[in-house]
């Protein structure tokens with residue numbers, strides 16, 4: 001067996017994305033091996049006893065460890081600049097496992113109001129049941145972040161840029177506020193990925209990912225990952241081993257291959273999104289475009305400092321009401337009408353009646369989810385064709 005891990009640590013992100021974490025077997029395979037096995041065979045009864053007791057390192061059962069999952073975890077850790085990482089069965093499993101492992105009854109979460117909808121449901125409906133409360137804060141209101149802390153606050157949870165309005169949150173500033181209150185800053189780095197943003201370098205304590213999105217990048221598999229210091233990741237790993245939201249080795253293998261092209265894809269998503277945002281910004285039937293790559297966006301300067309590109313998701317308000325937004329969406333022929341994002345295929349959605357449909361009318365107003373808002377996750381098709389696709393819809397208003 002060859003193991004490249006140690007020598008790789010000195011390399012650049014592009015090299016790590018292709019090379020980190022691979023352990024070549026005696027077969028000498030060039031591409032990463034896929035270990036589809038639920039358990040592992042021991043050489044003797046004594047070895048079995050030692051593996052089970054932990055006296056000897058090694059695989060026992062794939063709910064605990066699997067070599068393909070391990071390779072993915074090591075590659076993600078290398079890309080995020082983390083000491084350790086653990087794979088999970090989905091992005092939500094990564095968030096749930098982090099909460100269960102690090103929180104107890106009576107603890108408190110401070111969370112950005114603009115996070116993935118299911119994260120809000122998990123915190124309010126389920127963590128609440130076990131006596132963990134959550135306060136939601138407007139993402140860029142730092143006085144509100146400060147004011148939300150209580151002595152019981154253990155976790156601060158944030159996504160940047162936010163979905164769907166692309167609010168950019170200052171990770172370093174929020175990390176300082178969080179650490180003053182001896183809590184942990186958890187960043188959902190799904191929208192940027194380590195190719196565009198490295199929150200641990202800015203002071204965050206833990207990263208969670210939905211690998212389902214850009215890490216796969218081609219809309220095939222569900223998965224997630226938690227990355228950070230070994231002491232924290234080990235706590236999360238302990239829960240995953242006992243509860244079972246483990247990452248499938250097949251999905252880990254898909255993600256490993258996804259990571260190899262991640263930076264190239266993220267840059268292409270970003271340049272397509274920027275071109276589309278600029279075109280929309282100049283269109284007479286568009287009221288407002290939300291994309292941090294536009295100099296008119298309030299978060300532009302911060303995003304330029306904190307990220308290496310502006311990402312693939314944008315949203316915009318058409319002039320008119322729900323009917324106008326639906327007309328634009330229904331007129332598109334290339335874009336897929338689906339809530340998924342981070343795919344090579346461009347997706348288009350009406351947040352007010354789908355991804356954010358559960359919000360009350362007041363919550364929608366607070367969050368800026370108006371009836372004329374459309375979100376696009378810009379894929380890797382020709383931007384010329386994407387513009388023509390939207391133009392048809394806008395012309396029909």
Ligand SMILES: *Cc1c(COP(=O)(O)O)cnc(C)c1O
Nearest residue numbers: 090091092116188190210212223
């Ligand atoms: C999709 C998503 C999740 C949840 O991930 P799943 O893999 O669908 O469980 C969490 N956070 C963000 C930002 C997402 O977009």
